[in-house]
Amino acid sequence: NAGVTQTPKFQVLKTGQSMTLQCAQDMNHEYMSWYRQDPGMGLRLIHYSVGAGITDQGEVPNGYNVSRSTTEDFPLRLLSAAPSQTSVYFCASNKTGTNYGYTFGSGTRLTVV
């Protein structure tokens, strides 16, 4: 098992550019989510999904879109990047109905200039 794989690890964007952060898991986890981590703010939930075809908004969804066409993949799209979206982004997954808890990806460090 590769666990939760995030790509890319680092990215620099110009204001207004778009991009997609990729997240894939091979553990057949139903639940997947995206967080951003900023200094002093902890991890804030952007979007989450309880299964293929189902997505919902978290605490800070503005400026981000997600889709969940398969169980394995949960990409995060920035349609028009802004400097306020400079952050470290984490994807996580877990299997509902179990007590194993979250598995996190290694993160994507995004800088918007």
Add this chain to the structure above:
Amino acid sequence: GIQVEQSPPDLILQEGANSTLRCNFSDSVNNLQWFHQNPWGQLINLFYIPSGTKQNGRLSATTVATERYSLLYISSSQTTDSGVYFCAVQNRDDKIIFGKGTRLHILP
């Protein structure tokens, strides 16, 4: 939405000391997890503990769901315990919300 508060925000200890980290939450939860983020940014799940007590080596955790708090105990601290400890709760609408963390520094 549910609020998650962790205390203390920062903690500096000498190697070998014991520590207690606290997580308070504002509503009933379906589950609660503790995580450690190491200095390289990696997030590791320590405990999945919606209620009761669990132990894993020098670490243990207790959640009292009826009183809406959880405690993480670290005994005989080592420098490798340094980092940020997060509490995360999941409530009825399936959102998993994190506290802002406790930054722990273990001095050699």
